[in-house]
Amino acid sequence: MITQSKKPVQGRRSALQKKVLLLLYGGIALGLTRNPNQYFRVVREVAKEWGKIDRISLNRAIQTLYNSKLVATKDNDDGTTTLVLSKNGEHLALTYNIDNMEIKPQSKWDGRWRIVMFDVPERKRHTRNAIRSHFKNMGFYEFQKSVFVHPFPCTKEIDYIIEFYNMRRHIRFITAIEIDNAIEIKRRFNLA
Numbered sequence: 001m002i003t004q005s006k007k008p009v010q011g012r013r014s015a016l017q018k019k020v021l022l023l024l025y026g027g028i029a030l031g032l033t034r035n036p037n038q039y040f041r042v043v044r045e046v047a048k049e050w051g052k053i054d055r056i057s058l059n060r061a062i063q064t065l066y067n068s069k070l071v072a073t074k075d076n077d078d079g080t081t082t083l084v085l086s087k088n089g090e091h092l093a094l095t096y097n098i099d100n101m102e103i104k105p106q107s108k109w110d111g112r113w114r115i116v117m118f119d120v121p122e123r124k125r126h127t128r129n130a131i132r133s134h135f136k137n138m139g140f141y142e143f144q145k146s147v148f149v150h151p152f153p154c155t156k157e158i159d160y161i162i163e164f165y166n167m168r169r170h171i172r173f174i175t176a177i178e179i180d181n182a183i184e185i186k187r188r189f190n191l192a
Contacts, residue, residue, distance in 0.1 A: 098164055103138055103154045109191055113182075114150045115174040116140070116158055120167060127165050134161055141185050149179065151189050 072086050116135060120128035132146070138157065140148035158173050179185065 098134065098161065099137075101134065101138055101157050101160070103150055103152050103157060105189075106152050109151050110153075111177060112151070113176045113179050113185070114152070114154050114158075115143070115176055115179075116148045116150075116171065117174070118146050118167070118171040120146075120170045127167065131161060131165060131167065131171070141188050143179075143181075143185075149185055151185070151191060 118128070118131060120131065128146075135148040136142065138150075138154070140150045143149045155173065158171070162168050162171050185191075
């Protein structure tokens with residue numbers, strides 16, 4: 001049972017809250033897809049994530065989301081209650097959709113380089129490869145195998161990836177004003 005509390009909601013979402021939002025968004029995606037293959041892919045992913053969630057933590061995360069107005073309840077005719085995403089929750093779930101994250105280009109570059117470095121142990125190579133793939137998909141320049149560079153602000157996106165994979169101790173984020181092959185990287189981002 002979900003009860004409402006008067007406690008203020010923190011601006012930063014926990015990884016579990018983000019998963020709950022994505023799971024709820026997965027339900028919306030099911031309703032919008034007409035492709036059977038896409039439908040079953042969404043069902044598999046949602047089921048996999050749902051099984052990983054601890055029920056007590058889930059109730060706390062839902063309570064916080066409810067208090068933050070990201071989710072709402074809908075009373076059904078049969079006496080049950082359905083938890084649904086509010087408009088703000090839908091927007092936030094899309095924001096946190098890790099497979100479709102992108103970094104918005106700025107109209108004017110601030111002259112700073114965002115550098116992400118990671119050293120994920122070999123036993124977690126699948127996670128390391130997934131992280132590398134996300135950075136490439138987000139348009140980062142691969143400076144070295146585990147070093148990526150981007151000219152535009154991306155702290156929130158990096159933090160989300162770090163939290164999503166629980167890799168805080170293995171990933172470092174640097175903002176720099178100089179980089180030795182800046183000409184090549186500027187050309188890559190059409191900044192030259």
